[in-house]
Amino acid sequence: MSYKVGYFVGSLSSTSINRVLSEALIRVAPDDLEFTELPIGDLPLYSPDHDSDYPAEARALKAAIESSDAVLFVTPEYNRSIPGALKNAIDWASRPWGKNSFDHLPAAVIGASIGVIGTAVAQQSLRAVLAFCNARQMTAPEAYIHFTKEVFQEDGTITKQDTEEFLRAYMNEFREHIARVLTVLPRR
Numbered sequence: 391m392s393y394k395v396g397y398f399v400g401s402l403s404s405t406s407i408n409r410v411l412s413e414a415l416i417r418v419a420p421d422d423l424e425f426t427e428l429p430i431g432d433l434p435l436y437s438p439d440h441d442s443d444y445p446a447e448a449r450a451l452k453a454a455i456e457s458s459d460a461v462l463f464v465t466p467e468y469n470r471s472i473p474g475a476l477k478n479a480i481d482w483a484s485r486p487w488g489k490n491s492f493d494h495l496p497a498a499v500i501g502a503s504i505g506v507i508g509t510a511v512a513q514q515s516l517r518a519v520l521a522f523c524n525a526r527q528m529t530a531p532e533a534y535i536h537f538t539k540e541v542f543q544e545d546g547t548i549t550k551q552d553t554e555e556f557l558r559a560y561m562n563e564f565r566e567h568i569a570r571v572l573t574v575l576p577r578r
């Protein structure tokens with residue numbers, strides 16, 4: 391049994407440290423997790439005016455989430471909160487009313503920052519949003535990553551053994567979380 395994981399990178403930066411973190415996470419993840427990025431960069435800004443006729447990018451996002459067994463959020467912290475581009479993507483996926491793509495979906499949250507707080511405040515904000523969206527979040531372990539180029543190479547290689555072990559354990563727990571949630575709430 392393998393699980394399809396759609397992942398969000400909450401940054402639009404061409405040099406995103408969170409994209410590097412996402413690559414590191416994929417490297418250490420269990421073999422039975424298959425990863426597909428859920429792109430957010432081409433979405434227009436959400437408005438309820440679109441609810442009767444979603445644009446192609448938003449339809450594609452909802453379809454990709456709904457064909458996933460779980461979603462992983464790898465995000466920076468912007469001004470102690472969620473980056474606008476990521477919040478916009480979540481708003482698209484949560485609508486139109488009654489067609490929330492996150493309903494009962496297993497989810498996990500992680501992020502990297504150059505400061506030692508490691509996106510902790512953004513993650514709390516994101517968790518509140520995902521709770522309202524009725525996603526089934528992994529609540530432990532938490533992971534607040536202080537990013538340095540010495541520890542994370544551009545291709546996602548992790549050079550510090552305890553960091554690698556921590557992230558491997560995080561992804562193993564995510565796999566177990568997905569399996570537990572899907573036992574009770576199988577995907578349609």
Ligand code: FNR
Nearest residue numbers: 401403405406407408466467468469470503504505
């Ligand atoms: C930041 N940064 C930042 N860092 C942090 O720890 N807490 C914060 O609230 C913020 N706020 C913030 C706002 C904005 C608009 C920017 C551009 C940056 C710094 C941030 O951690 C750093 O730029 C990371 O490199 C962002 O992640 P990505 O885009 O490289 O993945």
